C-alpha cells in the first residue's frame with residue numbers, strides 16, 4: 012500500500028486526502044496550523060459552475076488601475092518591486108485578452124461540470140455538511156451588467172444546466188422579497204448550490220479521522236529531501252516525514268514550497284474578507300451575486316454571510332477594516348432594510364491566484380512523485396471534489412476521466 016503525504020488542510024487538500032484514502036492509500040495530511048486555517052472555512056461557499064470564469068477578464072486592467080487609489084475598492088493590486096511579482100502581473104494582464112478569457116472560461120466550465128455530482132458523491136461516502144440547492148441570483152442596479160452576465164451564462168447547456176432566466180425588478184423581488192426597490196433585475200441560475208464551508212471542512216476532517224487518515228496539525232513543511240527525481244521526505248521544523256508520493260495543496264503558500272522543490276510556480280495571494288451575521292433579521296432564499304458591489308451574500312442555516320474584495324498585496328492575513336466595512340456597506344444597498352443579528356464575525360482568507368486564472372493540477376515537472384493542486388482562485392470550493400477525484404485518479408492509476416490538460420503545471424515552464 013502506498014503512503015501519500017498531502018501538504019495543506021484546505022478544501023483541496025482535505026478532499027484529495029479523502030479521495031486517496033477511498034482508493035486505498037495510507038494518507039498523512041499536514042497543516043502548518045489546522046484544517047480550514049487558510050481560505051477554506053469563512054468563504055461564501057458557492058458551488059457555482061455557472062460563473063466559473065477566470066479572474067483575469069477583458070476590461071479588468073482598466074478597472075484595476077482606476078481602483079488602485081481607492082482604499083475601499085473591491086479590487087486592489089499593491090505594486091511591489093519583486094521580479095516574480097512583476098512577471099506574474101504582466102502575465103495576469105495578458106490573460107485579460109478576450110481569446111484567453113474565452114479559452115479559460117471553457118476549461119473552467121468543463122472542469123466544474125461534474126461539481127454537483129461530485130458533491131453528491133462526497134455525501135454518499137459519509138461526509139456530512141450543510142448543502143442547499145437554491146440556485147444563484149445575480150442582481151444589479153443597471154441593465155448593462157445584467158446583460159453581460161446573461162450572455163456569459165449562455166454556455167450552461169453544455170454541462171446539463173437549465174438555461175439562466177433574465178428577470179425584471181418586480182419578478183426578482185417576487186422571488187426574493189428582501190431585496191430593495193432599486194434592484195433593476197437579475198439573472199437567475201437555478202442549478203447552482205451553496206455549502207456552509209466550515210461545515211464542509213469539519214465534515215471532511217471527521218470522515219478522514221473515521222477512515223484512518225493521519226492528521227498532523229501545527230506542522231509546517233519547510234522543504235523536501237530528494238533522491239534523484241524522487242522526493243523521499245518532506246522536512247518540517249520537527250523532523251522529516253517519509254512517504255512514497257507527495258501532494259502540494261498549500262493554497263496561496265504553495266509558490267514558496269514549489270520553489271524549494273525546484274519549480275517556479277507563479278502563485279499570488281488574493282485576499283478577501285467575510286462578515287457573518289448570526290440570527291439575521293432578514294431571511295434570504297438565495298445566494299446573491301451583487302454585480303456593482305462585486306460582493307457575495309450567502310444565506311446559511313441561522314446565519315447570513317457577506318463576502319468579497321480581491322486584494323493582491325502579497326502573503327498576509329491583515330484584516331483591513333476599511334475594506335471589509337465597504338463590502339458590508341455596499342451590500343446593504345441591495346436589501347430592503349439594514350441587516351442586524353445576534354452576533355457578527357469577521358474573517359480574512361487568501362485565494363491562491365495563478366496569472367492565467369486557471370488552477371494548477373498535476374505532476375510537478377522535475378520530480379516523479381510530487382504533485383500539485385492549487386490556484387483555484389475564487390472557485391476552490393466549487394472545484395475541490397472534482398479536482399480531488401481527477402488528481403487522485405492520476406496519482407493512483409496514471410490517468411483521469413477528467414481532462415486536466417489546461418491545468419497542467421507544465422504551462423509555466
Ligand SMILES: Cc1cc2nc3c(=O)[nH]c(=O)nc-3n(C[C@H](O)[C@H](O)[C@H](O)COP(=O)(O)OP(=O)(O)OC[C@H]3O[C@@H](n4cnc5c(N)ncnc54)[C@H](O)[C@@H]3O)c2cc1C
Pocket residue numbers: 018019020021022023024041042043044045046047048049050051052053054055056057058059230231232233260261262263264265268281282283284285307318319320359360361362363384385386387388389390391392393394
Ligand atoms: C472572501 C472569499 C470568498 C470566497 N468564496 C468562494 C465561493 O463562494 N466559492 C468558491 O468556490 N470559492 C470561494 N472562495 C475561494 C476558496 O475559498 C479558495 O479557492 C479555496 O479555499 C482554496 O483552498 P485551498 O485548499 O487551495 O487553500 P487554503 O484553504 O488556503 O488551504 C491551504 C492550507 O495549507 C496550509 N499550509 C500553508 N503552508 C503550509 C506549509 N508550509 N506546511 C503545511 N501546511 C501549510 C495552510 O495552513 C492552509 O490550511 C472564496 C475565497 C475568499 C477569500
